[in-house]
Amino acid sequence: xxxxxxxxxxxxxxxxxxxxxxxxxxxxxxxxxxxxxxxxxxxxxxxxxxxxxxxxxxxxxxxxxxxxxxxxxxxxxxxxxxxxxxxxxxxxxxxxxxxxxxxxxxxxxxxxxx
Amino acid sequence: xxxxxxxxxxxxxxxxxxxxxxxxxxxxxxxxxxxxxxxxxxxxxxxxxxxxxxxxxxxxxxxxxxxxxxxxxxxxxxxxxxxxxxxxxxxxxxxxxxxxxxxxxxxxxxxxx
Numbered sequence: 001x002x003x004x005x006x007x008x009x010x011x012x013x014x015x016x017x018x019x020x021x022x023x024x025x026x027x028x029x030x031x032x033x034x035x036x037x038x039x040x041x042x043x044x045x046x047x048x049x050x051x052x053x054x055x056x057x058x059x060x061x062x063x064x065x066x067x068x069x070x071x072x073x074x075x076x077x078x079x080x081x082x083x084x085x086x087x088x089x090x091x092x093x094x095x096x097x098x099x100x101x102x103x104x105x106x107x108x109x110x111x112x113x114x
Numbered sequence: 115x116x117x118x119x120x121x122x123x124x125x126x127x128x129x130x131x132x133x134x135x136x137x138x139x140x141x142x143x144x145x146x147x148x149x150x151x152x153x154x155x156x157x158x159x160x161x162x163x164x165x166x167x168x169x170x171x172x173x174x175x176x177x178x179x180x181x182x183x184x185x186x187x188x189x190x191x192x193x194x195x196x197x198x199x200x201x202x203x204x205x206x207x208x209x210x211x212x213x214x215x216x217x218x219x220x221x222x223x224x225x226x227x
Contacts, residue, residue, distance in 0.1 A: 045218035101147070106156050
């Protein structure tokens with residue numbers, strides 16, 4: 001069975017703090033894809049990153065960085081120097097096997113206080 | 115490049131009625147997937163259409179159906195609405211290959227009273 005766990009339900013930080021959002025996944029597929037999405041209050045899911053199971057290289061994009069570790073089945077997301085505009089719900093998702101179906105975690109609500 | 119467009123943005127329906135939601139994908143994208151988001155169940159996959167054919171289906175009752183047209187636009191229909199169908203329905207557009215990025219619309223907020 002495939003599963004994504006985001007154990008952190010809510011995180012509150014003060015602006016300029018660094019914050020890490022955790023994501024742990026389960027799959028028996030050898031080829032799979034991992035995603036992070038941001039959902040602001042408007043409701044739209046905004047694509048942030050995609051990683052395939054053969055690429056464990058960490059990625060940095062501006063203030064965002066992702067750490068993919070197959071040994072621990074984790075795909076964590078770090079925001080450096082957080083800003084109020086980062087406040088949103090963040091979802092980790094898994095796509096494995098032969099379908100295009102995304103399995104989502106329950107999301108982490110990030111509140112960045114000014 | 116225009117994003118994914120979902121209409122309408124908000125709907126209020128009465129129990130027992132039926133509803134049709136629309137999704138226009140990004141130009142060139144052939145896959146459209148539908149998801150239901152509720153506070154209790156989170157984001158759940160409904161179905162995916164690719165080149166006018168349903169390619170995958172989630173665990174939802176037959177009251178939930180969909181279709182895709184030759185221009186890749188998709189509609190989702192829910193018949194005999196129940197209170198529990200109140201949710202945000204999100205449409206995702208992608209090129210269609212497994213693992214390709216899916217881009218979401220702003221969703222349709224359905225309230226069943």
